[in-house]
Every structure is written in structure tokens, then in C-alpha cells.
Amino acid sequence: MAGTIEALVPGGEADPGPPLGPELGPTPVNVQEVVAEINDQTEAFDGMEVPVTVEYDDEGDFTISVGVPPTAALIKDTAGFETGSGEPQKDFVADISVEDVRQIAEQKGPDLLAYDTKNAAKEVAGTCVTLGVTIDGEDARTFGERVDDGQYDDVLAEEAAA
Structure with a gap:
């Protein structure tokens, strides 16, 4: 069930609600860990919408790629x-x-x-x-x-x- 999720999140302020929560919920990843990692990587873009890609595998391992805001x-x-x-x-x-x-x-x-x-x-x-x-x-x-x-x-x- 490995996959990829792409979302726009507020820099440094992502939370387990929409848009991430509903997408991550059915996956094997720990949602809180993903959100915390996204917030760490996007804090420099405080409050700006930041494109984020989360790739995950069947074991619940994930990698996060952070884009640059528009x-x-x-x-x-x-x-x-x-x-x-x-x-x-x-x-x-x-x-x-x-x-x-x-x-x-x-x-x-x-x-x-x-x-x-x-x-x-x-x-x-x-x-x-x-x-x-x-x-x-x-x-x-x-x-x-x-x-x-x-x-x-x-x-x-x-x-x-x-």
C-alpha cells in the first residue's frame, strides 16, 4: 500500500486535520510524527502555504519533500x-x-x-x-x-x- 500524498500546508503550522489527516489516516504512518516532521521542515515559511509531498511504504516509513511557496x-x-x-x-x-x-x-x-x-x-x-x-x-x-x-x-x- 505504498503511496504518495501531496498537500499545501501552512508553514510550521500543519496539524492532523485537513488536508493531511484524512489523507494520512488510512496509511500505515504515524500521523503525529509526519505532522511534526512537516512542521520542523517548514518553520522557515511560517504561515505561508507550502507544497509538501509525503511518500510512505507498507511498514509506515515515510519521507517528506518540501517545496517552495508560490x-x-x-x-x-x-x-x-x-x-x-x-x-x-x-x-x-x-x-x-x-x-x-x-x-x-x-x-x-x-x-x-x-x-x-x-x-x-x-x-x-x-x-x-x-x-x-x-x-x-x-x-x-x-x-x-x-x-x-x-x-x-x-x-x-x-x-x-x-
């Missing part, structure tokens, strides 16, 4: 707001720095389609556009052009190998 959740957490703008082209709800954009791009890393930090930052900026978030006080829609012009080379440059 880009929008990381932006909201960084900027400190709950809901994006209803009119993101006109009404801006928050502002984040280029350093914040870089940090989010690095956190999302493998989940993004980009091959380097500059292009990953552009992907994050695209999410900023849909949420109504500016970057360093500028409209996020022009961020890609500013990156291509080299305006943020010092912040978004790939780190040299150590």
Missing part, C-alpha cells in the same frame, strides 16, 4: 501585505527592493524557467506586476528593460564560484 506568497510575505491590487496597473499595494527580488528569485530557483539570476528576477517581477507591487519605487512592468540596460548588474550579477 512566488506571489513570497512577495506578499516580503512586502507585508495580504491581498494584491484589484487594479495592478494603477493601484500599487507595496514596494520591494531589487535585493528582495533577487532573494525571492534565489528561493524559487529550480521552480523557475530562468537559467540565471537576471532572468529569474524578471520572472519574479512579472508576478509583482500582477499583484500591483513596485520595485524600488518603479513600475514592475519596466523592470525587465532596466535589467537588460544593466541598471541592476551589481545586485543581480551571478556570484563567482568560491
Whole structure:
């Protein structure tokens, strides 16, 4: 009866109720142990929705894989707001720095389609556009052009190998 369960759980605050409890109940795993392990691994994403995969075998052994929260959740957490703008082209709800954009791009890393930090930052900026978030006080829609012009080379440059 080995299997896999995937769920979105609040970082550091998972409990044996839904969505995990009903999925884990019929399996041979100890639900409390699974929940405790998930909370240990997701505490850095306190309160954010985090994708989690639990793989288990017939003996009740399990492994947990923790994904990275959606880009929008990381932006909201960084900027400190709950809901994006209803009119993101006109009404801006928050502002984040280029350093914040870089940090989010690095956190999302493998989940993004980009091959380097500059292009990953552009992907994050695209999410900023849909949420109504500016970057360093500028409209996020022009961020890609500013990156291509080299305006943020010092912040978004790939780190040299150590």
C-alpha cells in the first residue's frame, strides 16, 4: 500500500486535520510524527502555504519533500501585505527592493524557467506586476528593460564560484 500524498500546508503550522489527516489516516504512518516532521521542515515559511509531498511504504516509513511557496506568497510575505491590487496597473499595494527580488528569485530557483539570476528576477517581477507591487519605487512592468540596460548588474550579477 505504498503511496504518495501531496498537500499545501501552512508553514510550521500543519496539524492532523485537513488536508493531511484524512489523507494520512488510512496509511500505515504515524500521523503525529509526519505532522511534526512537516512542521520542523517548514518553520522557515511560517504561515505561508507550502507544497509538501509525503511518500510512505507498507511498514509506515515515510519521507517528506518540501517545496517552495508560490512566488506571489513570497512577495506578499516580503512586502507585508495580504491581498494584491484589484487594479495592478494603477493601484500599487507595496514596494520591494531589487535585493528582495533577487532573494525571492534565489528561493524559487529550480521552480523557475530562468537559467540565471537576471532572468529569474524578471520572472519574479512579472508576478509583482500582477499583484500591483513596485520595485524600488518603479513600475514592475519596466523592470525587465532596466535589467537588460544593466541598471541592476551589481545586485543581480551571478556570484563567482568560491
